[in-house]
Amino acid sequence: MVADLHLHTRYSDGTYEPEELAAAAHRLGLGCLAITDHDTVEGCLPMSRACAALGLAFIPGVELTAEFKGQEIHILGYGFDPEDRDFVDQMARFQAVRQQRIREMVARLKELHIPLEADQVFRLANCRSPGRPHVARALVEAGVCRDVDEAFERFLKKHRPAWVPKSRIGADEAITLVHRAGGVAVLAHPGLYHVDAWLPELVRAGLDGIECYHTKHGPSLTDYYVTMAHRLGLLVTGGSDCHGHSKGQPLLGSIRLAPELVDRLRQHIAYRQAARAALHHSASP
Numbered sequence: 001m002v003a004d005l006h007l008h009t010r011y012s013d014g015t016y017e018p019e020e021l022a023a024a025a026h027r028l029g030l031g032c033l034a035i036t037d038h039d040t041v042e043g044c045l046p047m048s049r050a051c052a053a054l055g056l057a058f059i060p061g062v063e064l065t066a067e068f069k070g071q072e073i074h075i076l077g078y079g080f081d082p083e084d085r086d087f088v089d090q091m092a093r094f095q096a097v098r099q100q101r102i103r104e105m106v107a108r109l110k111e112l113h114i115p116l117e118a119d120q121v122f123r124l125a126n127c128r129s130p131g132r133p134h135v136a137r138a139l140v141e142a143g144v145c146r147d148v149d150e151a152f153e154r155f156l157k158k159h160r161p162a163w164v165p166k167s168r169i170g171a172d173e174a175i176t177l178v179h180r181a182g183g184v185a186v187l188a189h190p191g192l193y194h195v196d197a198w199l200p201e202l203v204r205a206g207l208d209g210i211e212c213y214h215t216k217h218g219p220s221l222t223d224y225y226v227t228m229a230h231r232l233g234l235l236v237t238g239g240s241d242c243h244g245h246s247k248g249q250p251l252l253g254s255i256r257l258a259p260e261l262v263d264r265l266r267q268h269i270a271y272r273q274a275a276r277a278a279l280h281h282s283a284s285p
């Protein structure tokens, strides 16, 4: 049962509906999927239904933005309870921050005399967890930019005029948040950061795994992180980071995680959930 464990849907900055994503994955011969939308778990229930209907295994997931050593890093959560009240409340707070950030980005664009309204972005995003890709698409739709890449290059990339930093929780907080909801915490695409030297610190904070297989990791980088994961006793995960049709051809299925690695992740999730259940049990009077 090969898996793709890093996928975005239209509940954040992907373009696929859960049902479309499940159908496309099924056609590509994948057996297990996790969606990892930014700061939302709304897609998990429809996706679990869509996967069940096609006989695919499903793991609830999320991608959180965190801060570590002065850098933005992404923490993937897997196997948590998507109905955990505290977790869902926390996602709602992250989403409110994202919506406010869209308004700030639009205000910056206004200062540059670019006529874009926040409502245009919200209408296009049509989700609670909007991000820069939605602003980019709105700029294309408004005829300001030729494509999404140009929008990022001119306005939205770090330190460009309409870039607004996202308020971020600490990496340790992100890991704890995932654990409390019964999930497993994995460092997303470490090849995009410069935190390798501090990985042991993340392990002490409770990190469970590393996303070794990712479309932005070449073969030698992948090997490097697999070795690192073994040395640190961490799980090995992987996924394509497919955002649908937003950036050319969909990446879905370009990473195929081996069944043994999927099984190990699921075992770890079961262990984490048992620990959470025991905790709830001892906490109740």
Ligand code: AMP
Binding pocket: 013, 038, 130, 131, 132, 133, 148, 149, 152, 153, 166, 243, 247
């Ligand atoms: P945000 O979470 O709002 O900061 O947006 C980050 C998302 O923007 C990432 O998850 C990617 O999907 C996308 N992204 C980042 N950089 C680029 C880029 N240069 N071109 C297109 N999309 C990008």
Ligand code: FE
Binding pocket: 008, 013, 038, 243
């Ligand atoms: Fe994204």
Ligand code: FE
Binding pocket: 063, 074, 188, 189
């Ligand atoms: Fe990411």
Ligand code: ZN
Binding pocket: 006, 008, 036, 063, 241
């Ligand atoms: Zn992602």
